[in-house]
Amino acid sequence: MNLKELAKELNLSISSVSRALRDSKEISPSTKKIVLAKAKELNYQANPFASNLRKQKSKTIAVVIPEIANNFFSLAINGAESYAQKKGYHVLIYQTHDELQQEISISKHLQNGRVDGILISLSSQTAATDHLKEIKTKGIPLVFFDRVAENINAPKITTNDYESGFKATEHLIENGCKKIAFLSISNKLSIANKRMKGYLDAAKKHGIVTQKKHLITCDTDKEANKFLIRKMLEQTDRPDAIFACVEELAVSSYLVCQELQLNIPNDIKIMSFSNLQTAAILNPSLTTITQPAYDIGREAAAVLFQLMEHKGSATHMGDVVLNSELIVRNSTRMVPHLV
Amino acid sequence: MNLKELAKELNLSISSVSRALRDSKEISPSTKKIVLAKAKELNYQANPFASNLRKQKSKTIAVVIPEIANNFFSLAINGAESYAQKKGYHVLIYQTHDELQQEISISKHLQNGRVDGILISLSSQTAATDHLKEIKTKGIPLVFFDRVAENINAPKITTNDYESGFKATEHLIENGCKKIAFLSISNKLSIANKRMKGYLDAAKKHGIVTQKKHLITCDTDKEANKFLIRKMLEQTDRPDAIFACVEELAVSSYLVCQELQLNIPNDIKIMSFSNLQTAAILNPSLTTITQPAYDIGREAAAVLFQLMEHKGSATHMGDVVLNSELIVRNSTRMVPHLV
Numbered sequence: 307m308n309l310k311e312l313a314k315e316l317n318l319s320i321s322s323v324s325r326a327l328r329d330s331k332e333i334s335p336s337t338k339k340i341v342l343a344k345a346k347e348l349n350y351q352a353n354p355f356a357s358n359l360r361k362q363k364s365k366t367i368a369v370v371i372p373e374i375a376n377n378f379f380s381l382a383i384n385g386a387e388s389y390a391q392k393k394g395y396h397v398l399i400y401q402t403h404d405e406l407q408q409e410i411s412i413s414k415h416l417q418n419g420r421v422d423g424i425l426i427s428l429s430s431q432t433a434a435t436d437h438l439k440e441i442k443t444k445g446i447p448l449v450f451f452d453r454v455a456e457n458i459n460a461p462k463i464t465t466n467d468y469e470s471g472f473k474a475t476e477h478l479i480e481n482g483c484k485k486i487a488f489l490s491i492s493n494k495l496s497i498a499n500k501r502m503k504g505y506l507d508a509a510k511k512h513g514i515v516t517q518k519k520h521l522i523t524c525d526t527d528k529e530a531n532k533f534l535i536r537k538m539l540e541q542t543d544r545p546d547a548i549f550a551c552v553e554e555l556a557v558s559s560y561l562v563c564q565e566l567q568l569n570i571p572n573d574i575k576i577m578s579f580s581n582l583q584t585a586a587i588l589n590p591s592l593t594t595i596t597q598p599a600y601d602i603g604r605e606a607a608a609v610l611f612q613l614m615e616h617k618g619s620a621t622h623m624g625d626v627v628l629n630s631e632l633i634v635r636n637s638t639r640m641v642p643h644l645v
Numbered sequence: 646m647n648l649k650e651l652a653k654e655l656n657l658s659i660s661s662v663s664r665a666l667r668d669s670k671e672i673s674p675s676t677k678k679i680v681l682a683k684a685k686e687l688n689y690q691a692n693p694f695a696s697n698l699r700k701q702k703s704k705t706i707a708v709v710i711p712e713i714a715n716n717f718f719s720l721a722i723n724g725a726e727s728y729a730q731k732k733g734y735h736v737l738i739y740q741t742h743d744e745l746q747q748e749i750s751i752s753k754h755l756q757n758g759r760v761d762g763i764l765i766s767l768s769s770q771t772a773a774t775d776h777l778k779e780i781k782t783k784g785i786p787l788v789f790f791d792r793v794a795e796n797i798n799a800p801k802i803t804t805n806d807y808e809s810g811f812k813a814t815e816h817l818i819e820n821g822c823k824k825i826a827f828l829s830i831s832n833k834l835s836i837a838n839k840r841m842k843g844y845l846d847a848a849k850k851h852g853i854v855t856q857k858k859h860l861i862t863c864d865t866d867k868e869a870n871k872f873l874i875r876k877m878l879e880q881t882d883r884p885d886a887i888f889a890c891v892e893e894l895a896v897s898s899y900l901v902c903q904e905l906q907l908n909i910p911n912d913i914k915i916m917s918f919s920n921l922q923t924a925a926i927l928n929p930s931l932t933t934i935t936q937p938a939y940d941i942g943r944e945a946a947a948v949l950f951q952l953m954e955h956k957g958s959a960t961h962m963g964d965v966v967l968n969s970e971l972i973v974r975n976s977t978r979m980v981p982h983l984v
Contacts, residue, residue, distance in 0.1 A: 589928030
């Protein structure tokens with residue numbers, strides 16, 4: 307059933323039917339009612355591409371993230387979806403797999419009206435941001451969350467990464483740790499650098515010397531990461547704690563400790579930024595800095611819809627910073643003989 | 646830069662430029678070369694909606710799944726993406742959150758050319774399938790994976806669910822279990838029913854009596870599920886094993902055992918269909934039936950592209966059944982005094 311057939315059924319001109327369906331003021335309410343009833347009866351649906359061309363609205367937003375197999379991002383997406391659905395919008399999810407090239411390809415794909423707005427959390431490889439500036443230039447509303455591009459003038463929804471990194475490190479120091487390793491995901495991402503700065507400053511404050519060889523920047527390749535962690539833990543002066551920047555690296559650390567038969571928390575303590583659903587039932591349960599992931603996604607969507615609804619007028623809404631929570635579990639438990 | 650401006654730059658008519666970009670035979674190779682070079686130089690991109698209207702190709706496929714926060718589905722999506730990317734396609738991910746209404750809404754949204762093909766794994770509420778028949782009627786290639794609709798004539802990629810259910814139950818019986826509970830996600834989904842049939846037949850074969858109160862159909866609400874599991878485990882004749890149909894229910898079972906201070910595997914054994922990344926580091930490590938999730942996704946995409954490329958001619962490609970693997974870990978370990 308296309309527009310032409312519908313018009314024929316109604317014995318009206320195509321343009322009249324089209325205007326009635328668009329709720330045009332040129333068409334009388336009674337005619338609109340008849341057209342809508344017939345459209346419903348015959349299950350007529352507008353061709354979305356033709357319809358989008360006219361209205362310049364896709365009624366969809368995109369969420370671009372590094373990886374869906376990550377509890378933080380899946381929760382954030384659910385938060386964004388909850389908001390978008392209330393507005394009658396669909397959400398398209400795109401994964402970059404932490405690859406800059408993939409992020410660029412998706413950015414191109416999203417230009418020219420395919421979506422009405424974009425939420426993005428950067429890949430760990432992203433330093434140059436021309437592809438994101440291009441989206442801005444094309445006038446597509448853009449909001450960053452968690453992994454943000456500091457140099458682009460667009461709203462950013464983040465958590466208190468510096469403070470959380472500081473607090474986590476102090477927690478380890480208070481529980482007797484003196485040689486704390488920090489596992490980062492990137493030296494390009496501002497969130498990773500802020501978390502590390504918090505770690506460095508807390509160590510400094512407490513007179514703890516941090517060693518360069520205990521600052522590891524990991525990759526997206528899980529096996530390569532495990533190799534780096536194993537190499538560090540096999541050294542004679544191995545660290546007495548690991549602070550992982552993302553949960554993936556905590557899981558890899560647990561697996562390496564299992565292989566090396568290192569007891570957590572007796573031989574080494576582990577904690578991580580994480581929204582891992584299984585944190586409480588791991589062996590041992592994992593101490594986490596837990597981000598309000600769902601709220602971040604919902605807040606990011608709320609700001610994006612504000613941008614979309616006031617396109618042009620509001621070039622820069624305020625940034626939002628939400629607080630993460632330290633949840634102490636057994637993986638950082640104080641071990642009596644160590645203190 | 647739109648088509649009109651590009652044509653002006655080239656001093657050619659809009660229709661010539663358009664035909665050159667579409668690689669029409671009416672345009673000479675030398676002109677095409679000039680047009681393509683200029684389009685590249687000026688970073689011209691076709692408006693996807695206008696372009697899709699003409700070509701009837703969106704160069705995208707949709708993957709519709711219950712939940713991304715699920716290791717099986719995130720791996721399956723990665724498998725499908727790996728195949729689609731090789732073909733130059735983008736993948737849109739849609740979540741139904743296990744709600745039939747959401748699945749219907751997405752099905753409507755995906756009609757009329759928005760995507761070239763659809764991979765779907767049903768919500769646990771889906772029994773009536775009119776919305777899926779409608780997709781078939783509109784001629785949009787459709788492939789089911791894992792949670793399939795038996796009554797629709799479309800390719801189905803599944804695993805050997807009956808055999809796996811049988812094998813898992815035998816494993817529990819061999820390790821001394823006599824009162825095995827089965828946690829299902831749905832009484833509508835064929836995969837859940839096949840897994841349960843395997844469980845029932847294995848019990849019967851070994852002369853084990855299954856009790857109705859130990860067959861629980863869970864919901865999508867995690868707290869409600871925990872309540873049902875807790876109620877079962879608080880009874881005096883509680884089961885000595887839980888076989889969970891999906892990993893979510895194994896995680897809930899672990900949490901309830903933690904609350905009730907039941908030791909796994911001494912007080913109760915637990916196993917599950919699962920692709921949980923943390924299965925090996927849980928307390929205790931979880932025995933799983935692990936599905937080849939990545940391969941399922943890739944295979945489903947491969948079949949979908951076959952359908953898309955031979956539209957009309959191949960109405961029903963062969964179904965594919967892949968094998969899952971039993972991975973024995975500590976959660977079902979034999980406890981000496983019990984045998």
